[in-house]
Amino acid sequence: MSTKAPLHTFEAAFEKLIGHEGGYINHPKDPGGETKFGISKRSYPSVNIKSLTLAGAQAIYRRDYWDALQTERLPEPIRFHVFDAAVNSGRGNAARWLQAAVGTAQDGRIGPITLAAVASLNPAALVARYSAVRLKFMTDLSTWPSFGRGWARRIAANLMETI
DSSP states (O other), rough: OOOOSSSSSSSHHHHHHHHHHHHOOOOOOOOOHHHHHHEEEEOOSSSSSSGGOHHHHHHHHHIIITTTTGGGGGGGGHHHHHHHHHHHHOHHHHHHHHHHHHHHOSSSSHHHHHHHHHHHHHHHHHHHHHHHHHHHHHTTSSHHHHHHHHHHHHHHHHHHHHH
16 A cells, blocks of 8 residues: 555545646547646637646536545545546546446436445445446547557556555
C-alpha cells in the first residue's frame, strides 16, 4: 500500500487525477478531440480548451464528476477509481461499471440501491472487481490499439495506490 495521502477528498483526488491527464493535447486518434487537463472539446464544446486554466478544470471536475456521481458517499478505497473512470470514460460508464461490479441494474445513475450494494461489499474486493469491469470494457474499444497501454497503466497505478 502506498504511503501517499488517502484519496478520500476531492482535492487529493483531483491532484492525483491531473497527474494522469496532463496538459494540452490534440491527438488525431482521440475521439474527444482537443483536450487539456482531461477536459475535451467534444464534452465541453463551449469551453476554450487551449485557454482553460487548472482552476477552471478543477471546477468542472468538482461539479460534473465528483459531485454528480455522489463520490463522497462511496467508501474511500473506491472513490478515486470511480472519479478517474468518469473522467476517462464518462460518468455513465463509471456508474454502470460500479453497478456491474456490485450486481445491481446498470442504469448509469448511482442511487440508494447502488450505494447499499456498494456498502455490502469488502472495499478491496470492490476495487478489484470495478477495475476488472473497467479494463474489460476498454479492451473492447476500437481505440485500444492506440491508447490501451496507457489506460492499462493508469488502472494499474490506481490499483497499486489503493489496495
